[in-house]
Amino acid sequence: MMDTVDISPTRMMLLYGIAVLPWLLLWSAGLHLARELWLSIVRMSVQLALVGIYLKYLFAINAPALNVLWIVVMLVVADFTILRRAGLRIRHFFLSTLAAIVAGTAFSVAYLLLLVIRPEPIYDARYLVPLAGMILGNCLQGNVIGLERFYSAIRKNENEYLTYLLLGATRREAVRPYFREALKASVNPTLASMATLGLVSLPGMMTGQILGGSEPWVAVKYQIAIMLCIFASMSLAAVLNLSLSLRFAFDEFDVLREAVFRRH
Amino acid sequence: MTGLVRFDRVSVAVQGRTILRALSFDIREGEKAVFKGKSGSGKSTVLKTLLGVYPVADGEVRFAGRPLDRDTVSAIRACAAYIGQEPVLGADTVREALLLPFGFKAHRGKAPSTGRLAEILGRLGLAPLILEQHCSRISGGEKQRIAVARAQLLGKRLYLLDEVTSALDPESKRAVQDFFSDPALTVLSVAHDPDWIARCDTVFELQDGRLTAAG
Incomplete structure (x- = not known):
């Protein structure tokens, strides 16, 4: 089995940047979704981080x-x-x-x-x-x-x-x-x-x-x-x-x- | 003739809004009654209250002397037909629409023959050829007569009619009016059409859910 390439914190920050372009496009089309978009991204990140921590222990126990x-x-x-x-x-x-x-x-x-x-x-x-x-x-x-x-x-x-x-x-x-x-x-x-x-x-x-x-x-x-x-x-x-x-x-x-x- | 439907100081609220206010009237068996009034005055609500669609907030509805409980609503639905301006046929072809109720458990095994279908259609001025036509390709007047024919096949005697003649041509209107003049049928209708109103025994006028005139 190969090891998966991990994503470093810096590259993770870079990853979030991918959402900027669609946000700008939606904004220029008159859709002011900034709050919903960033809230969804934050929620997803926090939820998945918590699940990640939980699963680590769940798998271990x-x-x-x-x-x-x-x-x-x-x-x-x-x-x-x-x-x-x-x-x-x-x-x-x-x-x-x-x-x-x-x-x-x-x-x-x-x-x-x-x-x-x-x-x-x-x-x-x-x-x-x-x-x-x-x-x-x-x-x-x-x-x-x-x-x-x-x-x-x-x-x-x-x-x-x-x-x-x-x-x-x-x-x-x-x-x-x-x-x-x-x-x-x-x-x-x-x-x-x-x-x-x-x-x-x-x-x-x-x-x-x-x-x-x-x-x-x-x-x-x-x-x-x-x-x-x-x-x-x-x-x-x-x-x-x-x-x-x-x-x-x-x-x-x-x-x-x-x-x-x-x-x- | 005996009392069939009685509304005694009936009030009905739909989604928090009072539609009928202390409404009282009696309908005898065989009577042809019509409710008229502006739109929103509560005419259609009267018909649907009798069918158990809207709960009675105050007062009492009686059918054949019995209060409106589950058994009475079942009895009403067994003998009543509700026909609106654009009746629901619920099938692709006219034959399928006429035979639709015979697919339900209550009428299974009692499907009428093609001869019987043709006879009923003939009484309503429709040729047997219409049986194979697609329901989407027939006129509003034909749809109404097919809904009536289907009710006849089920032996319905109480007809709740919501603006049935408003979209009909004079010939279709005459056929429908003649059909409902049968003394064995009780009719509770909602209409604006002066010809229809003139042929009814009793006319009730509603305003804001209250009866303002009867005669």
């Missing part, structure tokens, strides 16, 4: 309980993020979304670690934490799109939804067209990304492994594994999330509660 605790923290943060970005109230959907992403992530991570990679020990933080993080991160995107599309479509098409109920549809039957569209929207980006992977872009994980010294062929196999697991976990979580959320989003007359939407 490598205790199953601590590894699982870290994943639980990621799941809870992902739950809040999904609902906030989908414009939905946390108190209505916290449990349904958590159950869906736990099931989606656990299924794929377990499949990958128990059947495919089989590291020793099986809970090895070096495999468990980054793989769970990548799968969960993609699950998050798909669930945001799915939930947002689903509930905004029912709200926008109130008369259509009501017509289905009046034609004898149950709540589940009446939401089916919006369910289908929302699921399609949530899995489409991953499908499109799988179809063009390697042609349009070199995926982050593969690039990271190659830079970290892995053989390209090993990196390719891991990338295929992660893409398949992302697709499986995202589809499973999105289907579960939409299905479970139905219980909390409607009133006794099968009408969508306005209170489920966050006020802007």
Whole structure:
């Protein structure tokens, strides 16, 4: 294995300079995003630095309980993020979304670690934490799109939804067209990304492994594994999330509660 | 004729804004009633309140003598059809739109024959050829008559109509008006159209969610 070239503090400073050009371009186009841009960069840097420190100790200790605790923290943060970005109230959907992403992530991570990679020990933080993080991160995107599309479509098409109920549809039957569209929207980006992977872009994980010294062929196999697991976990979580959320989003007359939407 | 729908001092608020204020009226079975008034006066809210879409903040709604609970709303939805200015057909072709409800558990296995579809369409002045047409290529008047035909296939007797004749040509309007003159059908409508209003038994006038005239 080769050693990866480290980036010195001076060169790190130089790296931040790359954001100046796009900022100037956006500014000249009339987009005054300086505050948001620099805030995002600072947040990203601080968050990643903290994670770096944490992971260093997590990998060193490598205790199953601590590894699982870290994943639980990621799941809870992902739950809040999904609902906030989908414009939905946390108190209505916290449990349904958590159950869906736990099931989606656990299924794929377990499949990958128990059947495919089989590291020793099986809970090895070096495999468990980054793989769970990548799968969960993609699950998050798909669930945001799915939930947002689903509930905004029912709200926008109130008369259509009501017509289905009046034609004898149950709540589940009446939401089916919006369910289908929302699921399609949530899995489409991953499908499109799988179809063009390697042609349009070199995926982050593969690039990271190659830079970290892995053989390209090993990196390719891991990338295929992660893409398949992302697709499986995202589809499973999105289907579960939409299905479970139905219980909390409607009133006794099968009408969508306005209170489920966050006020802007 | 017996009392079918009763609103007794009903107030309804939607997203914190009071739309209906202490509204009271009775509709008998077979009656043709119309609500008129400026837009925003609460006319459409009356229809949707009866369907359980908006919760009643104060007062009481009764249907066939029963208060508005989950079972009553189910009973209303089973016998009512809601048809707006641009009815939702929910399918690609007219045949698929007519057969849409028979894909739901409640009506599965009860799909009507092509002969029955043609008979219902004929009563509304539509030729059987329309069955294979794409819903996006038919006129507003045809869409409304197809929505009515579908309601007929389901044996609906209570029609909640929201400006159904406003966009129709005179011939389509006559066909729709003639259809609803059937004494077996109860009609609760919202309209501005003077011809439609003239053919109704009872006219209610709404202003800011209050009944200002009835007769």
